Each structure stands twice: as C-alpha cells, then as structure tokens.
Amino acid sequence: MHTVDQEIVSATLTVAVPAAKVFAVLADPTAHSAIDGTGWVQEAVNQAPLTEVGQIFRMAMYHAKHPDGDYQVVNKVQVLDPPRAIGWLTGYDKGDGHLEFGGWIWRYDLAPLGPSETEVTLTYDWSAVPQFRREFIQFPPFGPEHLTNSLHHLAELVAGR
Known part of the structure; x- marks a missing residue:
C-alpha cells in the first residue's frame, strides 16, 4: 500500500523479522542496492555501517536520463534512532569539497x-x-510503486539473513 500526500510519498509493509534485524540491514549501505526499487542504486562507495547523525555515505548510481549515466550521490544521515527510524538527505559533491543536498529525504x-x-514505512519527502x-x-x-518494490526487496533481504 502506498500513499501520496502533497510532497511526501510513503509505503508500508509488515515483515516477519524483528525490528533490530531490519534496522541492521538498513544501516548497512552495502545492502542498499539490493533494497532499491528503482534499479538506480549500484553499490556503496562508503561501506561502513551508519552509526550517527551527520555521517556521510556515498553511493554509486546509474540512471539513463542522468547527463553522465553513471554518477555518485552523497547521503547525509539525518535520523538515526535504532531500531525505530533511519533516514538520510541525498545530494552531491560540488567538486570543490562542498556538499550540496537537494532538499529530499x-x-x-x-x-x-x-x-x-x-511494520516498515518508507517515506520519500521532497517538501x-x-x-x-x-x-x-x-x-x-x-x-x-518503487517504494513498495523497495519494501518487498527489503523483506526478501532480511528474511534471508
């Protein structure tokens, strides 16, 4: 099930796995490409587990409509409340050492x-x-539907761990 409300879209799915186990998978950037429902996330450039607000982790991406095709995003952990919530802002490296975030989380x-x-709720907020x-x-x-796909991928991943 998914809902779109103004500038927020979310999807919810119940998984037969304890919250701590789900959280551990979400806090592992190397699992994100397997979870991704769009097929854009390729692999984690930074593979360390997410352990603190403000932590930066980069992901290799691919999108046919992106000017470069292959590109990198920079994510900044915004919410980290194990095992209840985790979230990150997405942006990019401007190439001069400065990071810029787009405003979506x-x-x-x-x-x-x-x-x-x-019960896992995935939210994409671009407000x-x-x-x-x-x-x-x-x-x-x-x-x-990409959020729903991601949750089903997450469910498969956590069930197999």
Whole structure:
C-alpha cells in the first residue's frame, strides 16, 4: 500500500523479522542496492555501517536520463534512532569539497508488532526542495510503486539473513 500526500510519498509493509534485524540491514549501505526499487542504486562507495547523525555515505548510481549515466550521490544521515527510524538527505559533491543536498529525504520508520514482526514505512519527502531545482527535476522522480518494490526487496533481504 502506498500513499501520496502533497510532497511526501510513503509505503508500508509488515515483515516477519524483528525490528533490530531490519534496522541492521538498513544501516548497512552495502545492502542498499539490493533494497532499491528503482534499479538506480549500484553499490556503496562508503561501506561502513551508519552509526550517527551527520555521517556521510556515498553511493554509486546509474540512471539513463542522468547527463553522465553513471554518477555518485552523497547521503547525509539525518535520523538515526535504532531500531525505530533511519533516514538520510541525498545530494552531491560540488567538486570543490562542498556538499550540496537537494532538499529530499529518504526515511524508514520501524514499528515492532511483537518479537518477530515489524511494520516498515518508507517515506520519500521532497517538501524542502527549492523551486529552482523543481524546474529541472520532476518530483517524485519515480512512481510510488518503487517504494513498495523497495519494501518487498527489503523483506526478501532480511528474511534471508
């Protein structure tokens, strides 16, 4: 199930895995390409687990409509509340040592439904994207089904670990 509300899209799925185990997978950047519902995320450039707010981790990406095809995004951990919530802002390296974030955030909220079940909500929020950026990028840049796909990938991944 997914919902679109103004400038936020989210999807929710219940997985038969404890919240701590789900959180551990989400905090592992090397798992993100397997979770991704768009097929754009390639691999983690920074492979260290996400352990603190403000932590930066980079991901190799591919998108046919991106000017370079292959590119990198820089993510900055914005929310880290194990095992309940994790989220990051996405941006890029301007090439001069400065990072710029686009105004959108990916967030997972985990609600334990007992010892071995977790309700996972994935939210993509672009409400803070400035107008000038909206002239070049359509938001959301994917259909809401991609969030549902991501949650199903996550469920498969955590079940197999």
